[in-house]
Amino acid sequence: MKELSTSSWQRSGSTILFGHDEIQALLKNKSMVSLQEFLTWGGNIPDDPPIPEESKTILVCGLGTVMETLSPDEAENFLKKKVRPVIQNVQNIWTETGIVFGFPQGGGSFLETKGSEEEVLFLRSDNQKIRISEGLWDGTADQNMQRIKGPFLAEMVTVGYYVRRIS
Numbered sequence: 001m002k003e004l005s006t007s008s009w010q011r012s013g014s015t016i017l018f019g020h021d022e023i024q025a026l027l028k029n030k031s032m033v034s035l036q037e038f039l040t041w042g043g044n045i046p047d048d049p050p051i052p053e054e055s056k057t058i059l060v061c062g063l064g065t066v067m068e069t070l071s072p073d074e075a076e077n078f079l080k081k082k083v084r085p086v087i088q089n090v091q092n093i094w095t096e097t098g099i100v101f102g103f104p105q106g107g108g109s110f111l112e113t114k115g116s117e118e119e120v121l122f123l124r125s126d127n128q129k130i131r132i133s134e135g136l137w138d139g140t141a142d143q144n145m146q147r148i149k150g151p152f153l154a155e156m157v158t159v160g161y162y163v164r165r166i167s
Helices: 020-028 035-040 063-069 072-093 132-137
Strands: 002-004 014-017 032-034 057-061 098-102 110-112 120-123 145-152 155-163
Touching: 014 020, 014 132, 020 057, 020 098, 020 145, 020 155, 032 035, 035 057, 035 072, 063 072, 063 098, 072 098, 072 132, 120 132, 132 155
Parallel strands: 002 145, 014 098, 032 057, 057 098
Antiparallel strands: 014 155, 110 120, 145 155
């Protein structure tokens, strides 16, 4: 999987983000919307993103709760049928705005698979796994996904995953 150490994920595409400092920076920009509000954009996307003009990133909060609440099959279906279509619509209208799904519980809740078909799994508190990258980004995620790196103490660590565009 390619690694990304720039901030380009903030200005386009969609991201799973669990880095504490990165989420805090987005919260300071007042760029947060609820998952409920985000889902309403599936039928009618506003003309402009509902964030301060200087911000290029929408932080969507609440997806982690849904992943913990629904059964793994229901959660994967929710991602495919409810969330992915909104990502596709938004990226076609707001071409210079990044969509970030914040997961404040930390990176320990995500696992990467290795090999020819890489994907990211969300590890729930009950140890059940959800194929989150497949649900959000479709079957090409393994070819298009990038690991976001950020500083933690004296090293660079994974703080999220990013896909520039889904079709």
